[in-house]
Amino acid sequence: MLATLGEAPSGEGWAFEFKWDGARALVETDSARTYVWSRHRNNFSSHFPEIVAGVPAALGGRQAILDGEIVVLDVAGRPSFSRLQRRLRIPTHTAWESSATGCLSVRTPERAELR
Known part of the structure; x- marks a missing residue:
């Protein structure tokens, strides 16, 4: 869901999260391949080789679909939309500082605990 401008709710029961200023992405992975997709279904796998390599290892080869946000950090560790x-x-295989964050859901064939 895309954010829209509006009045912030008040009162008990509301929580807010930091605006990461990243790009929404889906990461599809199984034991054979991994893809990084934009919200418009563009294949960004070649732009983020560290995600393509890292996600299957982190999930132990389990099949999953991750819905989240890719953030590129500047040298001070702050989100940088211009660097993104x-x-x-x-497309690069150069090491950039980046992280995938804001994971909304994981679907696997069997229940799996992610750490």
């Missing part, structure tokens, strides 16, 4: 835009224009 540069990263999306140039």
Whole structure:
């Protein structure tokens, strides 16, 4: 769901999260292959080789679909949308500081605990 501008709710029972300023992404993985998709279904796998390599290892080869946000950090560790835009224009195998965060769901054939 895309964020929309509005008045912040008040009162008990409301929680807020930090705006990461990243790009929404789906990561599909199984024991044979992993893909990184944009919300418009563009294949960004070549732009994020560390995610393609890291997610299957983190999940132990289990099949999953991760719905989250990819964030590129600047040298001070702050989210940088301009660095993310540069990263999306140039497929690279150069090491960049990035992280996938805000995972919303995981679907696996059997229940699996993620750590």
